[in-house]
Amino acid sequence: MIRKANAVWTGAGKDGAGKLTSPSGVLAETPYGFKSRFEEGPGTNPEELIAAAHAGCFSMALAFGLQAAGFTAEEIRTEAAVSLEAEGQGFRITRSALTLNAKIPGIDDAKFREIAEGAEKNCPVSKLLNAEITLDATLEG
Structure with missing residues (x-):
């Protein structure tokens, strides 16, 4: 059994942004980035x-x-x-x-x-x- 998810990142580390997608649709271009990971910004991490x-x-x-x-x-x-x-x-x-x-x-x-x-x-x-x-x-x- 293999489960997959994809990440697409654009831009630099701190100012860039990413989107996560999974085949199930639970993650559908779900945003993540510096603020959602190291601060309290919107999105996941x-x-x-x-x-x-x-x-x-x-x-x-x-x-x-x-x-x-x-x-x-x-x-x-x-x-x-x-x-x-x-x-x-x-x-x-x-x-x-x-x-x-x-x-x-x-x-x-x-x-x-x-x-x-x-x-x-x-x-x-x-x-x-x-x-x-x-x-x-x-x-x-």
């Missing part, structure tokens, strides 16, 4: 997209892990906070902090944490990222 991919991948991995253990989540809410830090002349993604809040009927906290930690280690996006990944998991009653 690669780190936001990585955070969305990580949160989505982890949530799905958790759902499958729960299913394999005989549980079904009422709700899984995951936030991924991706950190971009200066490194030498450039930047590096150093961390993806996952915050999980889940409602799962019939599960105890120990089993919940075991399955959540397995999902964090085994989701394909976690395996891809060469950064510190943390998980703060809360089982809601």
